[in-house]
Amino acid sequence: MKTTFIAIAFIVSHVTLFAQHSLEKLWQTDSVLTTPESVLPAADGKFLYVSNMGTQQENTGYISKVGLDGKIIQKEWVTGLNATKGLGLYSGQLYAAELTAVAVIDVKTGTILRRIPVEGAKMLNDITVDAKGAVYVSDSRANKIHKIENGTPAVYLEDMDNANGLLAVGPFLYVLTNGKLQKIDAKKNKTVIAEGLEGNTDGIVHVKDNEFIVSGWQGIIYYVKGDGSKQVLLDTREKKSNTADIWYNATTQTLYVPTFFRNSVAAYQLK
Incomplete structure (x- = not known):
């Protein structure tokens, strides 16, 4: 009996410890955007850049500026x-x-300075930039990750199944592949941190040491720890509200979520 009680107490305490996180909705923009896919704060943190895929026609994508209160500052800041x-x-x-x-x-003028073509690219997706200015971009359909240094792209990793979300943290590159969160070190050694992530893994943000929030495009958001444990924070799949390439403000503990086909961005407080 005593052994059983101890085992149950351990399970309950473990679940309670991990299940402490939740998301409280703060606001949602008007549905005036056009398939918003990614969110990124400005350098001064005073507003958000939001990428819009646009319609199915070429060159209809654009970037918006959105306030931290959810109000649209400039819908079509950069077009074409x-x-x-x-x-x-x-x-x-x-x-x-x-x-x-x-x-x-x-960013000062809102003009496109140049384009860097990526040879053999099929569908470039997420971007992250490391502390030295190297740009990493995933190609989901080609299962590759490219690295751009001094304006020159080169294949960095291959055989990355449906590579999407990227996040550079110190010497490591975190990558979302098909249902997995992987960590890549400077020698390109791969370590699977978590797997079994549903909803077409899309965006990844860093909360604190070895703790992340991961989104699945179909409408699910996880809190993931470095030991592989995960907790569902939000599941809007039945509502058909997507959760695309997210961003997180660690200072205010605010998570920003592009809703893709719902044509808006939502903000949540992480509890």
Whole structure:
């Protein structure tokens, strides 16, 4: 009896310890965006950049500016982009993943400075930039990750099944592949942190040491720890509200979620 009680107490305490997180909705923008896919804060943290894929026609993608209160500051800040998805920011330049190229945008003027074509690209998706300014971009259909240094792209990793979400943290590159969260070290050694993630894994953000929030495009969001344990924070799949390439403000503990076909961005407080 005593052994059973101890076992039950351990299970309950473990579940309670991990199940402490939740999301409380703060606001949602008006549904005036056009297939928003990715969210990224400005360098000063005063507003958000939101990538919009646009319609099915070429070059209808654009980038919006959205306030931290959910109000649209400028719907079409940069236009003429092609299926805009992941965003990255470094030294006054915003990098935006298009279908087969990465657009480089001057954040002061909102002009496209140049495009960096990625040879053999099929569908570029997410972007992350490391502390040295190297740009990583995933190609979900080609199962590759490219690295751009000094404006020159090269294949960095291959055989990355449906590679999507990317996150550079120190010397590591975290990658979402088909239902998995992987950690890649500087020598390109791969470690699977968590698997069994549902909903077409899409976005990844860093909460604190070895703790992450991961989104599945179909409408599910997880809290994931470095030991592989995971908790569902949000599941909007039945409502057909997507959860695309998310962003997290660690200072305010706010999670920003593009809803894709719902044409809006929602903000949640992490509890």
